[in-house]
Every structure is written in structure tokens, then in C-alpha cells.
Amino acid sequence: MPLTSIIIPFFDDVPYLRLAVDSVRMQGLADTEILIVNDNPARFDAAAIRAICGDPAPTILEHAENLGPAAARNTGLDVAQGEYVAFLDADDYYLDGGLVRHLRLAQETGADITHAPYMVLQMSAGRVGTVTREELLFKDRGLRGALVDFPEAQFMPFSSSLILRRDFIARAGLRFDPAQRGVEDRLFVLQSVTAARTIATLGEPVRVYRRRPGSLTSSPEDDEKRLLTLGLMEKCLAVIAAEVEAGRLPPVFLRRELFHCVARLMYGRSHVAEIAARPDSDHARELAARIQAMLGSKVFGPQIFDDPVLSRLDYRRVKGQPAKIEPGRFQKFHKALREGDFALAAGLVGRPDRPLASPSLQPRRTAARLVLHIGAHKTGTTYVQGNMRFNRDALRRKGVLFPLTGDMAADFDPVRPDGSPGHQGLVNAAHAGDAAVQAAFFDEVAASGAETVVVSCENMMPPLSASLLRLVQQLDAFFDGFARRDLVAGQRRPDIWADRFYRELVCNGHAGNRSDAAAFAHETGARLFDLPAQLGPFEERFSTRARLVGFDAAVAQGRLWPAHLEAFGLAPDLPESADVWRNPIPSRHDVAAAELASFLLPDPAARRAVLHAYFRLPESSGGRSDAPLLPPEMRVAQIEQARALSAAFAAERGHAPDWEGWIAATRAEVWSPPGDLPQQVLIRLIQAAQVCGLQVPSAAKAAAAEGP
DSSP: OOOEEEEEEESSOHHHHHHHHHHHHTTOOSSEEEEEEEOOTTTOOHHHHHHHHOSSOOEEEEOSSOOOHHHHHHHHHHHOOOSEEEEOOTTOEEOTTHHHHHHHHHHHHOOSEEEOOEEEEETTTTEEEOOHHHHHHSOOOEEEESTTTOGGGGGOOOGGGEEEEHHHHHHHTOOOOTTOSSSOHHHHHHHHHHHOSOEEEOOSOOEEEEEOTTSTTTSOOOHHHHHHHHHHHHHHHHHHHHHHHTTSSOTHHHHHHHHHHHHHHHHTOSHHHHHHHSTTSHHHHHHHHHHHHHHTTOOOOGGGGGOTTGGGOOOOOSTTSOSSOOHHHHHHHHHHHHTTOHHHHHHTSSSOOOOSSOTTOOOOOEEEEEEEEOOOTTSSHHHHHHHHHHTHHHHHHTTEEOOSTTOOTTTOOOSSTTOOOSSHHHHHHHHHTOHHHHHHHHHHHHHHTOSEEEEEOGGGSOTTOTTHHHHHHHHHHHTTTEEEEEEEEEEOOHHHHHHHHHHHHHHTTOTTOOSOHHHHHHHHHHHHTOHHHHHHHHHHHHTSOOEEEEHHHHHHTTOHHHHHHHHTTOOTTSOOOSSSOOOOOOOHHHHHHHHHHHHHOOSHHHHHHHHHHHTTSOOOSSOOOOSOSSOHHHHHHHHHHHHHHHHHHHHHTTOOOOHHHHHHHHHTOOOOOOOOOOHHHHHHHHHHHHHTTOOOOHHHHHHHHHOO
């Protein structure tokens, strides 16, 4: 094979970079140069990146400051020596043999551009799947000619799906636009396919794209990102308009590009909603003026909806939206944009609003006070719930009800034996708008004559939920009717809390955690530690400030139970039971076993069944370690991130932990990474699979017999 240059821009994708690089190395191509462009010099130097990548060391190119992914790819292009050039994101990876097959077709055809489809790894669900658009538009193999002969190429989205001849790049003067410090890919691809004399397609996936929380692509749109995406639309339209004006493409290509812009505004972007929500802001005025100027006065005839290229595009980004364009609705939306009626256009965006709760919910008025203990996870909620049950009769005599309705402790069979969901039944009923459960709950409140009702469930505040606002609204509707409603939430040292939370998720077989602790921290950090984003919706909806219980200080003082009683507004004189569930943390070895089960068992039911059996089989003695999963430097970054996001919010509610003390203690730790999975743990996992009736491959049995 001729020399090939693989350009990998790098910002902070530490958990994924090694696999990206190794996926190139494993192709077995001797003549390959790997160029990693460090676009985060304030945090990483070349030595740190080489340590991540291992040997043989790739070439590290360094920016003096952060310039963005477009500039990083240009830096790679400036020094690339390969006859062929390919791009790979630092969090993506090639399939085994994928680059070889892609490069072989590039050689065989001599095409300026060779395209290969990609697969998507849905990090939130832990599964890899094909991409509908790629299957519909680029399923055939062979030499396809130029863009005018291959109109589907107009909608190739990613530069990392292409191999380009370096002499073609030079001849066409191709560069990424550094002003596009995000969503930069399609402009480069469109400029490439309009300049190419020949385009070839492989028709089979060669790469896996990680669709993960926290990435630049999946992050919520803000003012800057809306301007970037709008700029991308304007620039792509300009590219096609120039080709049409020069006579190199027929006008239908411009109509398709314009249609694509309108469809993105309708189904995939927040521009219109932002304009409608803040019409008098400078940002909204700029967006509105530029959208109207971009669309002009052109209209679409009905034939556009039968266009052989456009009809194969899927614009759905939100579950529940139609997969195909609805002509009548689309034309109304387009007309509203052209005429500047963004309020009307906003009403046509996405899916219709669903009711927030069932209209059958009819809470009764009560003079009682409600205390909602909303978690968070791993802050002693299981222990508190156990003590509330232990003291249930004593509480009743004091006018306090810990309801039986919705308390799932007796009927719950957790993956790990010591888990308890608390009043998960009430939370489920609130989400479902279940009037029968709501009526039973208020009947119990009325019959008790209680002055205070305490409801406790850590899943009331799921820190990673994308629909927290809706969940809060549903809880508000379900628990309406109380004379007063108070909120209590636990808080814990952020790095230890994130460690314990990850262990719980992966050991419970949670579908969204088929990764490792480093990747989990990378993907969830901002959301995991943003206390205003988690508690703010509750406080606004329930018109009260939350009371925060500092878990670390309470445990250090031996006052976890009294501290919660005080936060609940109850006298701290109730006894503590020595027999309540404490939900001990899974060991490092248990976490490693659960991670292995998650990777090997994509079916959630099978995964949970195996882990359920694993945690009930006898545990081998020795070798257990509860040390943190992440190194001190990563955990210091977590503490600093949490302080930046939440310190002021917490302090306003009387919670001011020792941030500097936590940082100093973490830096002083002697830490070692997790070792190999012990043979006894692997055997236990295999036994769990066997007692669940699953076939265990002989290779796995042999590996367990040989040991680590």
C-alpha cells in the first residue's frame, strides 16, 4: 500500500484516543503515518499524548493555543506526506480491516475521493448500529463519477468518511474553514465533492462513530453554536450557488441545498424556537435577519417531495418526530420563515407537545406538609429509608407518615441484594399519570392524620436525565394538594460521588454505561456536577429552596441519620437501626466483572440476569479493593469542575464544604490503577452466565482456567 496519512485532531478525548490510534495500527499497513494534532496545549503536552497512545509513538503536532477542529485538520494537511489522506476523530475508531478495504478501493479506482459508510455506537444505549441515510444513499460499490453524475454525494456529512488523494487536495486548494470552530465537516466535504472529477463508494462500513453525551456534536445549542450552524448553512448554499451560476451543476442542486437548510431548521435545530422565545434579543434579531436573507423568496413546488435524493434523507433527531418530511406542514413552516413569522414557525417545529400529566390526576387538599427527599444517589438514601421504615410506628405517633403506598422495598428484587428504590412506585405513578396510585397515596395520608409526610426516592432527581424538566412537572402535578412542600437533597464529595454512582450504574446492568469509569467521567462531568441544573427546576416548580445534607461531614461526625431528621424538620431523637440496608459499594473487581458483562451482553435483560446471579454467588476471599477507579489528577479536575459549577449555589443554601481540603487530600493520595481481573472473579461471572442458562464460549472458559 502507498503511504497514507491519518489526521486525528485532539482536544480532551483521553478515554478514547488510544483505541482510535490502535484501530489504525491493527490494520497492518506498514506505510501509514498517524498525525495527532494537539489543540489543547494548555492541558496536554506532547509527552502526555504519547503516553496515552503508547508505542510506536505517532507524530504529535502542537498548536500554541486552542484553534478548533477545523484548524487542527488544516495543521495535519500542512505536513501530511501520504499519497492518500484520511481523517479520524479522536473518539472514533476503525473496524478491523476497514481502513484496508477503504484504501484498496481508492487505489483500484484512482478516484479523487473514496467514500465509505460508518456505524454509530450509541453510548447512551451501548449498542452499535448502521445508519439509515448511509444505507440508502451510499450502499453501492464502485466508481461513480463527479457530483453531477452522483448527486447523492451532495449530502455526505463527514470528512472522516472519506479518503482523498493528496494531489487532489492540493489541486483543488481544499482547506477546512477555521472560522467554523465546530460543525465544520460538511462544508469541507461539499467543497471536496464539487471539485472532484471522480468519486468512488465502498458501500460497507469501515468506521465507528461514537454518539455520546458531552461531545461537541451532541451538546445543547447555545448562542455561539446557533451562529455556527447557521453560518454553515449559508456557506454551503454559497458553494452550490457558485457551481450552479458557473454552469457546472444544474439548478436542482441549489433547490436541494435550500430544502436541506429548511428541513434542518425545522427538525434539527433550535434557531426558530430561540427567535420565538426571545424575539427582542440581539441574538434573535440576527438569526431572524440572516435566515430570511438566506431563504430569500424562493418557494418549493410539490415535486420537491418526490425528489429521488431528498426522499431518502431522514431528518428525525428527536424520538417521536416523523421520519419523513410532512409536505403541508413543511410548506407552512417555509412560508412562515420567509415572511418572518417565527412564532407561527415555532409552533410547527418538531413534534406536537404532549400533556405533562394525565388529566385524571386530581389530588385532594390536605393540611399536611410534604417532604420530598429527592436523593441524590449514593448519599445515604438507602440507609435513611431503612431507618424511616424501622421507626415507622414511632414516626406515626409523632404525626409523621412514611407512606406504605409506593414503597417498593418489600417487592423489589434488585440486581445487587442490598439495593432499595424507596418510593419508586410513587415516582413511577407520577411519570405515568396513574390516578389510582395517586388516590391510594392521598387516602393513606388522610387516614393517618399526619402533619408531615416524608417521601424518599433517589430517582426523583436522575442527574443524567435529558427530560428532567418534564419529570419535575410530573412530580409537581402528582404531589399537588399539600399545604407546604419541602425539598431535601444529599450532597457528597464530587469525585467520590461520581465513582460510587458509576459503580452502581454499571453493576446494576444499566444500559447507558457500557464503557469504563474514565469514559463515563468524560461524558457526564458537566451534567453530573451541575447542582443548579439539577435542583433549580425543583426549586422553581415547588417554590422553595432545597435543604442540603452534607454526606461527608455527617458521616465523619457519625450523624448521617440525625442530619437527615433535622433536614426533614423532625426531632433528631429517633433511634438508629443497626440492621438497615447500607448498600455497600461494589469492589473494583465487581465493577470490572460488570463492565465485562456489559460489553459481552448487549441485551439488557440478559445482562441484568447475569449480574443478579453474580452478586448472589459466593464471593471469593482476598483481593478485594475499594480504591477509587480514577487517578488523582482526574479526580482533582472533577472537584474543581463541581466547585466552579455549584459552589455558589450550595453556599447560598448553607452548604460550604472544604473544597481545598478535598483537593489537597486527593493530590496527596498514593494510587494505583486497577489490576487484572482475578481468575476467581472471572469464574464467578462465567458461573453466573451458566446458571442463567446462557451458553459460555469455550474460549472464555479456557481463559478463566488459565487465570489473568
